């Protein structure tokens with residue numbers, strides 16, 4: 001029915017290529033978990049059907065570790081640091097369907113570390129599906145914390161681990177500190193090399209943003225490579241009030257600056273260096289509306305998957321931006337697929353699919 005819609009520009013190799021990292025990054029402790037580089041594809045059929053510009057996709061759904069996704073890139077550095085410090089347990093936090101918790105549980109298991117996950121909300125009979133199911137398969141210990149403060153609860157668990165003679169390593173929500181940021185700095189350089197090889201110039205990069213490590217790392221990598229295109233995060237969960245917006249940008253600037261200092265780079269970031277759209281928050285975090293449904297169905301028509309929380313919202317936003325004429329016909333847009341498809345299994349059929357059943 002369709003033309004071939006997805007053209008692989010570069011065939012990924014299974015062995016990661018460390019030499020693609022700047023020398024400064026090579027000296028950081030890093031455990032190799034992801035299959036890198038991830039593919040860079042072109043969505044030809046999709047861009048034709050949307051009458052849009054050329055659309056490329058960076059497939060971090062295919063990082064190949066524990067069901068894929070973006071968090072493993074940060075975890076390579078975070079868990080690398082934990083191991084190099086001699087830690088024996090990892091503590092982190094997230095919602096019941098956290099992709100970050102799933103990948104952290106797997107990374108800890110792979111490295112022989114214990115893993116404590118602090119899960120917000122209340123456990124129900126139906127909680128243990130999709131991501132949370134995998135957390136248990138990877139052997140993590142789950143602590144349900146209701147709506148109590150996540151940082152305090154992580155400190156409490158860390159204290160208990162220390163009292164029993166262990167050495168804990170705390171990873172903040174989403175792995176979004178300066179160490180995690182290095183993972184997406186490396187990811188940008190990986191993309192840059194693929195674009196150089198394929199001789200393609202990208203004008204816009206669009207991706208979901210939530211805890212910020214992805215955006216901070218992309219910004220840092222882009223500045224190292226003097227990238228001239230525009231990088232826009234589609235906010236998934238930040239409230240669009242001015243003070244929150246400012247706080248989020250300040251957080252991005254802080255972790256990018258710390259990471260750039262690790263690298264010995266002189267570039268300093270400020271709040272205005274980050275572009276974020278708050279126009280697609282719909283009915284809130286994790287709520288699938290028609291924007292997300294349509295994006296999921298459109299991808300499905302090409303044999304491709306989006307996740308219900310992050311990438312469906314972001315690709316839905318991209319469709320609307322195309323329809324609004326936000327891009328020139330000759331521009332090239334890159335959609336960064338950050339994974340999360342495990343989350344599809346946590347939603348009932350009728351939520352994801354428009355149906356009269």
Ligand SMILES: *Cc1c(COP(=O)(O)O)cnc(C)c1O
Pocket residue numbers: 069070071099100174176208209210211212213214215307310311338339340341
């Ligand atoms: C966590 C996550 C994001 C957001 O990345 P941040 O670095 O937290 O901003 C995007 N997509 C998916 C699938 C994720 O799990």
